[in-house]
Amino acid sequence: MMHTKLREALRLLGVGETAGRVYLTLLDLAPAPLAAVGSAAGLHGAELTAAYAELVDAGLASGAGGDGELVAPVPPAAGLEVLARHRAAELEESRIAVGGAFESFRRHRLAAYNDDLVEVVTGEAIGPRMRRAWASAREQIRQFESPPYVPVPGATDDALATLARGVRQRVVYAREALEHPGHLKDVIEPCLEAGEQVRVLPSVPVKLLIIDEAFALVSLSIREADVVNTMLVVQPCGLLSALVALFEQSWSAALPLHGRAARPGGLEPTDRRLLRLLAGGAADDVIARELGVSRRTLFRRLQILMARLGAANRFQLALQAQRAGWL
Incomplete structure (x- = not known):
């Protein structure tokens, strides 16, 4: 299930299906020789080279050793941006x-x-x-x-x-x-x-x-x-x-x-609406108005939700809420 979601996320970001297979294999095997990664992914020759080159160009993979034999995924922040x-x-x-x-x-x-x-x-x-x-x-x-x-x-x-x-x-x-x-x-x-x-x-x-x-x-x-x-x-x-x-x-x-198909236990309707507005990019004043609460109450609810999901900031909160099916 996790691989399916990750493959879909990579597709939405423009990573091709073949390159996505190589990336998922890298996550399981790396650091490893590119040939071994390709073998595990069922790819060889020019097709493997092109898929790996696509990951390198996207900032998702690179060589893991000085001799260039080993390859591995790299921290994806810059590449994903x-x-x-x-x-x-x-x-x-x-x-x-x-x-x-x-x-x-x-x-x-x-x-x-x-x-x-x-x-x-x-x-x-x-x-x-x-x-x-x-x-x-x-x-x-x-x-x-x-x-x-x-x-x-x-x-x-x-x-x-x-x-x-x-x-x-x-x-x-x-x-x-x-x-x-x-x-x-x-x-x-x-x-x-x-x-x-x-x-x-x-x-x-x-x-x-x-x-x-x-x-x-x-x-x-x-x-x-x-x-x-x-x-x-x-x-x-x-x-x-x-x-x-x-x-x-x-x-x-x-x-x-998401609606009724993904309803986490214990999440109040007001918090669900808060997360939807936050993910949609609404400003604090708009969120507070739509919830009928003060800015102070809004910030307190945000802190509680971030603590529940282990999020350090609002961006992580929206991302974690999406992964958890709260949106």
Whole structure:
């Protein structure tokens, strides 16, 4: 189980599957000759050399002796920082590319579409159109969620009803969604406990709702005015495929928050909410406001949680809480 989690963590950081096998073998055998490591991992020749070179380039392995015969893993802090920054840069590059392509489409091509590939919905028609979209889902819903929000009475009930029908829901929330007053407690957590799969990113590139493989709803928000006044309904086409690909890449890079499947004994709901807000990057004032406590009480709860998990700081607390299934 531990190797499976570590292999997945390495994959998310951009380490290839073959290089990951070599790294896991290094952890078991090192220091050892590279040939022996390769033999244990079932690799030889150029394939082994390339995998080991990938680990060296990532700052995860190096020679363990002056003669260069022995190899071993090295303290990963610097290497993991480089890998994490590289993955963040890749995601940002993809976000800019897809966002730019969509913006160009919106500005220059939308008016030319006369074949019903894109429908424009405005004003008061947005809420009913969204509710019909939720009701039409049969297999899965994928969503980017962030403020500003359009008032849709019964939206949370619709999501819960969709989950009850067995429709898979995957949502990537922007950090602002967790910080929006009452949103974590009243909207996110009820759906999370009902089986919604939730992940968090510092920001999402666009407000998006993808229904099965049938169509997508794209919100054109005016952030400065905190309103949503226009929405595009995108039917199957190259643009829909690009939006699906953007969601899947963002989903892979986002931080998971777990619900009822991972409920540690003795963890109060307030502490669970605290950890979710902390992992999402919320500021102390926001966390205290959402929990309804003073800053002093917040700091005391943090100290207790760090002591329970053996964490020396908040970063370690979020990391250990994730490993323990507390998020």
